[in-house]
Amino acid sequence: MQNQFNAALFKQSDELLDDIKGHSTEERTQRLNVYRNNVHVSLQTALGDIFPVCKQLVGEDFFNAMAHEYIEQNRPSSPILSEYGDNFSDFIADFPPAQALPYLSSLCELEYRLLQLTNTAEPKTLSLEAAQQTLSQVQHPEALALHIDDQCQLMHSPFSVGALYLAHQQPEPNLKGLQISAPEYLLLTKAGLYGCCYPLSEAEYHFIKALKLNPSLSHALPDDDGFDLGQTLARLMTWQVFDDINES
Amino acid sequence: MTALDFSQTEGKTLPSCFAQRTGVSLKPSYYQQILAELPKVGFFEIHAENYLSAGGPARYYLEQVRNHYDLTVHGVGLSLGGEEALDLEHLERVAQLVEWTNPAVFSEHLAWSTHQQHFLNDLLPVPYTEARLDLLCQHVDQVQSRLNRQILIENPSTYFEFQSSVLCETQFIAELVQRTGCGLLLDVNNVEVSCFNHQRSPCEYLQNYPMHAVKQIHLAGYTLDEQASLKIDSHDQAVANEVWQLYQHTLELIGDCPTLIERDGNFPDLSELLTEARHADYLRTLVKEQSHAEPV
Numbered sequence: 001m002q003n004q005f006n007a008a009l010f011k012q013s014d015e016l017l018d019d020i021k022g023h024s025t026e027e028r029t030q031r032l033n034v035y036r037n038n039v040h041v042s043l044q045t046a047l048g049d050i051f052p053v054c055k056q057l058v059g060e061d062f063f064n065a066m067a068h069e070y071i072e073q074n075r076p077s078s079p080i081l082s083e084y085g086d087n088f089s090d091f092i093a094d095f096p097p098a099q100a101l102p103y104l105s106s107l108c109e110l111e112y113r114l115l116q117l118t119n120t121a122e123p124k125t126l127s128l129e130a131a132q133q134t135l136s137q138v139q140h141p142e143a144l145a146l147h148i149d150d151q152c153q154l155m156h157s158p159f160s161v162g163a164l165y166l167a168h169q170q171p172e173p174n175l176k177g178l179q180i181s182a183p184e185y186l187l188l189t190k191a192g193l194y195g196c197c198y199p200l201s202e203a204e205y206h207f208i209k210a211l212k213l214n215p216s217l218s219h220a221l222p223d224d225d226g227f228d229l230g231q232t233l234a235r236l237m238t239w240q241v242f243d244d245i246n247e248s
Numbered sequence: 249m250t251a252l253d254f255s256q257t258e259g260k261t262l263p264s265c266f267a268q269r270t271g272v273s274l275k276p277s278y279y280q281q282i283l284a285e286l287p288k289v290g291f292f293e294i295h296a297e298n299y300l301s302a303g304g305p306a307r308y309y310l311e312q313v314r315n316h317y318d319l320t321v322h323g324v325g326l327s328l329g330g331e332e333a334l335d336l337e338h339l340e341r342v343a344q345l346v347e348w349t350n351p352a353v354f355s356e357h358l359a360w361s362t363h364q365q366h367f368l369n370d371l372l373p374v375p376y377t378e379a380r381l382d383l384l385c386q387h388v389d390q391v392q393s394r395l396n397r398q399i400l401i402e403n404p405s406t407y408f409e410f411q412s413s414v415l416c417e418t419q420f421i422a423e424l425v426q427r428t429g430c431g432l433l434l435d436v437n438n439v440e441v442s443c444f445n446h447q448r449s450p451c452e453y454l455q456n457y458p459m460h461a462v463k464q465i466h467l468a469g470y471t472l473d474e475q476a477s478l479k480i481d482s483h484d485q486a487v488a489n490e491v492w493q494l495y496q497h498t499l500e501l502i503g504d505c506p507t508l509i510e511r512d513g514n515f516p517d518l519s520e521l522l523t524e525a526r527h528a529d530y531l532r533t534l535v536k537e538q539s540h541a542e543p544v
Contacts, residue, residue: 001375001412002331006363019375021409031408031445034478038370046369075366079297079325079338119301193305 008032009039010072043071046081051088051111053168054104066095082119085112103159103180110161110197113153113188117195123149124243131237134245145215146236147244153188154209155197162186162197189241198239203227208236216248266291266318266352270507270525270532274319278518279309283316287522291318291352293508297325299349300341310349319349320464320508323356325367328387328401329374330360343394352506353464355400355433356391358384358421375410376420381427388428400433400463405441405481417442418456425461432458435466436495437487437510441479450494459502467495467528468510484513487524495528499535507532 007013022028044067048055055063070091076084089112092098093105126134138144155162160182167173185205187198200208203224210220221229236242269290274282282292292313299306313319323342326334346354359371374380392399403421415423425432434457443450469485472478487495487509499505509524 001410002360002363005372006366006368009368019411021411028408030473030475031478034407034473034480035370035372039368042369076369077365077367079327079335079361079367079369080300080341081297081367081369082301118304119306120304121302190303193303193308 009036011036040068040071043076043084044068046076047071047085047088050082050085050115051108053111053165054092054108056168057107057164058098058101058104062097066092066098069095082115088112103157103161103164106157106159107161107164110155110157110165110186110188113155114165114195114197117151117153117188117190118193120151120190122193123151123190125149125240126237126242126245127240128237131240131242131245135233135237138247140247142218143247144217145244145246145248146211146217146220146233146242147215147246148208148212148236148241149189149243151190152208152212152241154200154205154212155186155188156205157184157186160184162199165197187239187241189239191239198235201226204232204235207232266320266506270509270528271318271320272509272518272521272525273511274310274313275511275515276305276309277515279305279313281518283309283312286316287518289317289522289525290506291320291508293320293322293510294349296321296323296342296345296354299345314349319351321346321349321351321354323354324371325361326356326387326391327360327362328356328391329358329372329380329384330362330387331380331383332362332364334387334390335362335365339391339394346395346397353400353431353433354395354397355402355464357402358404358424371404373404373406373408373410376413376415376417378414381415381420381423384424385427388424388430392428392430398429398431400431402433402435402466403438403442403457405435405438407445407478407480409446416456418453418458422458425458430461431463432461433464433466434459434462434498434505435468435510436498437466437468437470437491438481440488440491440494441470441481444479451497454494454498454501462502462505465495465498465505465507466510467491467507467524468512482513483510486516486520492527492531496531496534499531500538503539504532504536 004016008016017025017028020028020031022031044064047067048063070088089105089108092108098104160178160180162184163178167175185200185202187200188195203222203226206222207220271291271293272289274292274294299310301307325338357371358374360374361368361370361372439450439453443453467487468483469487470479471482471485473480507528509521511521
C-alpha cells in the first residue's frame with residue numbers, strides 16, 4: 001500500500017484510487033489531493049525556513065515553484081527537517097529558470113551551512129579576554145600554536161553572497177554599493193547560539209586554512225606584504241574561533 | 249501478544265501543573281515573551297523533531313522553559329503506522345530527548361510518514377487491517393520498551409478511508425490499547441475533522457472510543473478545502489465553536505483531562521492561545537464541579 005500511496009502522492013500512479021472510498025473518481029482524487037497538497041506545501045514551507053534570504057530575493061511564487069521541482073526529485077532523508085536541502089544549492093545551479101541569478105546557488109550553500117552551524121553544540125572556545133591574556137604572556141612567538149575550533153569553516157564564493165546575506169539580516173536590506181560579482185572569502189562560525197559569517201581578505205582566508213591544517217603560526221603566515229598579522233589575530237580573537245593558544 | 253506493563257510510569261508521577269492547568273504549544277516566536285512574563289499555563293508541548301539539535305536557540309530556550317514549566321513531547325516522525333521497520337537511529341535521538349526533558353507524557357500518531365528512507369512530512373493514513381494492527385503494535389511496543397514508559401497514541405485526521413479496511417477506527421484503536429498497554433491522546437479537532445469528512449457522528453465516534461485510556465486531549469483549529477467539502481486539520485486557526493462543544497461533551501464523558509491548545513501556523517499573539525487555554529480550564533472546572541456535586 002505504501003508504494004502505491006507514495007506513487008500517488010507524486011502523481012506517478014493512480015493505483016491507490018482503487019483503494020479509496022468515494023462515489024466517483026473525482027471525489028477520490030479530491031480526497032487524495034489533500035495529502036498531495038499537505039506534503040508539497042509543508043516541504044515548501046520547510047525549504048523557505050531553511051533558505052529565507054533566497055526566498056526573499058526571488059519572491060514567494062518563484063521560490064515555491066523551484067521548491068516544488070526540488071521536492072519532486074529530492075525527499076527529506078530524515079524527520080529532522082532542518083537538515084533537509086543539503087543539495088538544494090546544487091539543484092539551483094542546474095535549474096534553468098534560476099540561471100539569471102548565478103549567485104543564488106552559492107547563497108543557498110551559505111544559508112544551509114549557517115543553519116547547520118546554528119544547530120551544532122555551542123563550541124568551548126577562548127573568550128577574547130582569555131585569548132588576549134594568553135598572547136600577552138607568550139615567551140617564544142616563533143613557537144606559537146593557534147588552534148582553530150573544528151566547527152569553524154571557510155567558504156570561497158565567486159560571488160559576494162556573504163555581503164548579500166548580511167544585508168538581508170536587516171529589516172530594510174541596503175544593497176547600495178554591493179558588487180555581487182566580486183569573489184568573496186568568508187569565515188563561518190558560531191556567534192552565541194547562531195551560525196554567522198565574516199568577510200575575510202584572501203590572505204586571511206589562506207592564513208586560517210593553513211592554521212586549520214597545522215596550528216603553527218610560523219608555518220601559516222602567508223607570503224603577502226598586505227597581510228596584517230596583528231589585525232587578523234585581533235579579529236579572530238574577537239570572533240572567538242580559537243579553542244587553544246599555546247607555545248608548542 | 250501480551251501488553252507490556254507500563255502502569256508504574258503513568259498516573260501517579262504526573263506533574264501537578266500538567267494535570268491541572270491547560271498547556272499550549274511551544275514555538276520560537278513565543279520564547280522571549282514566555283521567559284519574560286512566565287504566563288500561568290500548565291505546560292508547554294514541543295514537537296520532538298524540532299528539538300533534536302545539539303545546540304542553537306531551540307535547545308537553549310527549551311532548557312530555559314523547562315526550568316519553569318512542565319513539558320510534554322509530541323513526536324511527528326517515528327512513522328509508527330508504517331509498513332517498514334522503525335528508524336532506530338531516529339528513535340534513539342528521540343529517546344535521548346525524552347530522557348533529557350523527562351516530559352509528563354510522550355505522544356505519537358496513528359499514522360505513517362516515512363517511505364523507503366524518505367520522510368514525507370505528513371501524517372498519512374493507515375488501512376485498518378489485522379496485518380497493519382500487528383505491525384503498529386510491534387512498533388508501539390518497541391518505542392515503549394526503548395523509552396521505558398507508556399506512550400500515548402493520537403487518533404488521526406483523515407481525508408479518505410480505505411476500501412481494504414476491515415475494522416473501524418475506534419475498534420482498531422481499542423485493539424491497539426488492549427494489546428500494547430499504550431495510552432491515548434484524544435485529539436478532539438481530529439474527531440471533528442474526520443467525522444465531518446466521512447459524514448459520521450462525532451458523538452457516536454466518542455461513544456465507541458476507548459475513553460478509559462485517554463490521558464491527554466488536543467484542541468486545535470481547522471480550515472476548509474477550496475470546495476468547502478473537506479475539513480483540513482491545519483492547526484493555524486483558533487479552536488472552532490463545534491470543537492469546543494465536542495470538547496465539553498468529551499469532558500462530560502470522561503471527566504477532567506490534561507489538555508493542550510495546539511497551534512502550528514499563522515501564529516497569533518501568545519495572549520490569544522492563553523485565552524483559549526483559560527477557556528479550556530473553565531470548561532474543565534465546570535466538569536469537576538459537576539462531578540463533586542453529584543450524589544455519592
